[in-house]
Amino acid sequence: MDDTPKVWDFCTNSALKRASRQLGQLYEGVLAPSGLRGTQYSLLSQIAHSKNASLRTLADLLVMDLSALGHTLKPLIRDGYVELVPDASDRRVKRVQLTPFGLKKQQEMTVLWRKAQARFENALGKQQAEALRQALNGISEASFAEAFTRASDGTEPGANS
Amino acid sequence: MDDTPKVWDFCTNSALKRASRQLGQLYEGVLAPSGLRGTQYSLLSQIAHSKNASLRTLADLLVMDLSALGHTLKPLIRDGYVELVPDASDRRVKRVQLTPFGLKKQQEMTVLWRKAQARFENALGKQQAEALRQALNGISEASFAEAFTRASDGTEPGANS
DNA sequence: TCAATTTAGTGGTATATGCCACTAAATATA
DNA sequence: TATATTTAGTGGCATATACCACTAAATTGA
Numbered sequence: 001m002d003d004t005p006k007v008w009d010f011c012t013n014s015a016l017k018r019a020s021r022q023l024g025q026l027y028e029g030v031l032a033p034s035g036l037r038g039t040q041y042s043l044l045s046q047i048a049h050s051k052n053a054s055l056r057t058l059a060d061l062l063v064m065d066l067s068a069l070g071h072t073l074k075p076l077i078r079d080g081y082v083e084l085v086p087d088a089s090d091r092r093v094k095r096v097q098l099t100p101f102g103l104k105k106q107q108e109m110t111v112l113w114r115k116a117q118a119r120f121e122n123a124l125g126k127q128q129a130e131a132l133r134q135a136l137n138g139i140s141e142a143s144f145a146e147a148f149t150r151a152s153d154g155t156e157p158g159a160n161s
Numbered sequence: 162m163d164d165t166p167k168v169w170d171f172c173t174n175s176a177l178k179r180a181s182r183q184l185g186q187l188y189e190g191v192l193a194p195s196g197l198r199g200t201q202y203s204l205l206s207q208i209a210h211s212k213n214a215s216l217r218t219l220a221d222l223l224v225m226d227l228s229a230l231g232h233t234l235k236p237l238i239r240d241g242y243v244e245l246v247p248d249a250s251d252r253r254v255k256r257v258q259l260t261p262f263g264l265k266k267q268q269e270m271t272v273l274w275r276k277a278q279a280r281f282e283n284a285l286g287k288q289q290a291e292a293l294r295q296a297l298n299g300i301s302e303a304s305f306a307e308a309f310t311r312a313s314d315g316t317e318p319g320a321n322s
Numbered sequence: 323t324c325a326a327t328t329t330a331g332t333g334g335t336a337t338a339t340g341c342c343a344c345t346a347a348a349t350a351t352a
Numbered sequence: 353t354a355t356a357t358t359t360a361g362t363g364g365c366a367t368a369t370a371c372c373a374c375t376a377a378a379t380t381g382a
Contacts, residue, residue, distance in 0.1 A: 004211055004212075007207050007210065008298055008301070010278075011274070012184065012281055012290055012294050012297075013184050013185065013188045013277070013281075014203040015294045015297040015298055015301070016177070016181045016185075017185070017200065017203070018298075019177060019297035020178055021224050021301075021340095023174050023177055024339090025224075025340085026309045029310075037366095038174055039178065039368065040367085045172075049166045049167065050165055051165075055331065063182050063186075064368095064369075066331070067331080067332075067369085067370075068368070068371095071368075071370095075366080090377080091376080092329070092378070093330065093331085094330080113172070115314035117172065118314040118315045119310075119314045120173055120312075122312035122313055123312045133170065133171075135289070136173075136176040138285075144285075149187075149280075151279070151280040151281075152280070153276035154276070154279045178368095182369075182370095198336095215361095216360075216361065225339075227362095228340075229341095232339070232363095233339075235337095236337070251347080251348070252347060252360095253346065253347050255360080255361070
């Protein structure tokens with residue numbers, strides 16, 4: 001029907017963003033009854049798993065800009081799910097933790113998340129899903145960013161070596 | 162070192178968003194000299210390829226909410242890269258097109274994009290990159306959304322059939 | 323010890339993206 | 353044809369995310 005060229009056939013960045021919108025919508029549809037967004041659930045869960053991580057540590061783990069993390073946490077702090085606890089020994093540092101209310105919410109949302117997860121793995125296949133996560137996590141590694149930065153873009157002087 | 166569980170080891174949605182941030186950063190680093198963002202380049206390129214598409218058509222192609230597309234186009238329209246042309250036969254419809262200035266910008270940015278593309282494929286491997294794009298594009302298909310929606314989440318009555 | 327540098331976090335501003343409510347226009351239906 | 357429904361797009365509001373400039377605190381080094 002439509003053989004117009006599509007950017008995402010060539011550009012992995014476009015393909016990634018587009019798939020991220022699609023999957024985001026699908027997961028959010030399942031998580032909607034909780035009243036929180038998919039990103040917020042990811043955040044609550046990672047905070048639950050990373051005991052006493054600082055904002056900096058969490059931002060690095062999530063491959064997220066530090067200030068972006070701060071902004072994203074604002075609504076969760078405002079609504080009482082998360083709190084920031086100043087570190088005693090280093091007064092620059094703030095440690096992120098769930099409130100009891102936040103933990104309860106995270107656990108409640110996990111029930112919904114499992115449904116989304118089951119739907120996703122049934123739709124794509126368990127093997128493919130696992131392989132995809134591994135590929136994506138490889139790209140998220142700091143070592144990948146280094147490889148990308150070091151890689152040739154074909155324009156270096158003497159790149160025809 | 163750190164054997165704390167990570168959400169993105171289990172949750173494809175989290176893994177996708179995280180990889181999207183990483184790759185977004187890497188591509189934007191290369192595209193930065195143009196003054197436009199990665200998403201804006203994707204948009205300009207897709208508009209260039211989709212001759213005379215309406216906002217609705219473009220939004221569907223991009224798996225993007227219609228109003229989100231409208232919002233995202235605002236800065237590009239404001240800065241003269243894109244224009245909306247009302248359709249003659251259906252007065253609800255607006256067709257999206259690049260201005261000559263926008264086309265020039267898109268072509269200029271393509272030079273930069275090729276560098277990012279080359280770096281990415283060198284870092285990940287051409288085969289893997291192609292396979293990843295295909296997997297991602299499969300998820301972005303409308304048919305995948307249908308499969309997800311129809312799929313069992315393990316909680317249906319009689320799901321043990 | 324004290325100045326220079328690095329590191330953690332905040333606040334502002336801009337884009338990215340989604341939902342909802344609303345208008346206008348086209349289409350379907352009684 | 354008159355009304356009901358659907359479709360395209362807009363505007364408001366909220367979250368997601370980045371960069372920059374700035375402050376404060378810790379660390380380095382002369």
